[in-house]
Amino acid sequence: MNDKKLIVTGLVIFLIIVLFPFWYNRGRAVPPPEVKLTEQAKAAKECVLSKDYMRSEHMQLLDLWRESVVREADRIYTNPKGKQFVMSLSNTCLDCHSNKADFCDKCHNYASVRPYCWDCHIDNPKENS
Amino acid sequence: MNKKYMVSFIAVFGLFLIAWAGVSIGLQWVFGVIIPYLAVLVFATGFVRRVLGWSRSAVPFAIPTTGGQAKSFPWIRHARFDCPDSRFDLWVRMALEILTFRSLFRNTRMKLSGGKLSYQLEIFLWVGALAFHYAFLTVILRHTRFFTEPVPWCVQLLENVDSFFRLEIIYPQFQFGLPAVYLSGIVLLAAVVYLALRRIVIPSVRYISLASDFFPLLLIFGIAFTGIMMRYVTKIDINAAKQLTMGLVTFHPTVPAGIGAIFYIHLFFVSVLLAYFPYSKLMHLAGVFLSPTRNMLASTRSYRHVNPWNYPVKVHTYEEYEEEFREKMVEAGLPVDKPLEASAEAAEKE
Incomplete structure (x- = not known):
């Protein structure tokens, strides 16, 4: 019957759409992103907070920092170990992690995240603290 | 207390416990690789079998629902898309039904007001259904970022549009809004809660609701809830999660260490939904295209519909x-x- 052809065509189109990730990648291996640390970051051993925390929550910390600097004019952050940092993306974070392309962008691109930090930072001259 | 939704709730809660317990005793391979593969296999084969089965079934009668004036004299206005007479009108009718749920929009409620019977437009089911389906579609399309590398530009565009509103709540104790809030996720959760509450609260709807109505709603609630939790609250290592999903679609399965249990619970819920799909009411995804009350021409006055079951009958005139x-x-x-x-x-x- 004519309907049967139409149904089978529709079914094939549906399967092609649903199984898109399988044929799009065609079985090739995709290596996970490898983040490169600068010498300075390696020497420091630990970031502002623990590595696991920073890996999943760094955006929240940056948000709090921005809030604190912009709204409350408080620029000094003290971590639980009592170490003090100047709250600044350009001067503190990117001082150690000066290799944005090999550090920030690696994971952001892999996870398809486009943070709006870079709308203002990185290409601009360093802030005067 | 209604047995039907309690049974569904207990089933979903049981699934949650199974995934949670399984991951705590180290069955990451089972919940991260084996069950998702099986689920996709069951989904694809079950779906194809179901639709092919439907394609084999005969349509003995022309039974289109007529929602308006059929084609008649030229001076009587023909409701083209409610009573389609040509293939083109039929395609328009089907497209409107599938994309805008037009038959739900027609929903009316009978009401006695001051001794007079009146019909009112009852729009909330249509709004809820539309919000739910489109939010779910957006969420699914957005998830292709976990299954493609590099991520196609259209998916990135969708993400940008979806995170258009910048909702940020900042208190030292409570923060919300980073990473960027996707509207579709919140709309999906709100719509699924509305659709479930509608079935629980309105007595007439509760009366016709079965466990097979509540179970998918609660399961989708679980999926949306765990997804939102792991994006905004108890964050997981997203790159490890993508490593796992990429391993699945490239047939190089890996289970990286350090993904939270909530990810496996989310994945298990999705796997259950996929495996359940071809055997449930969720098959209305394909059924809406194949329902004879919608996809047949309402031209029974001008053309004879021949029953395919007809065999040559021996007649004696x-x-x-x-x-x-x-x-x-x-x-x-x-x-x-x-x-x-x-x-x-x-x-x-x-």
């Missing part, structure tokens, strides 16, 4: 009957179409 019994009929004084002499002359001439 009246002419043949009279030919056989004419003499006896004349003897008995019964009226005949052709008198005896006329038929004899006709036979002689031949």
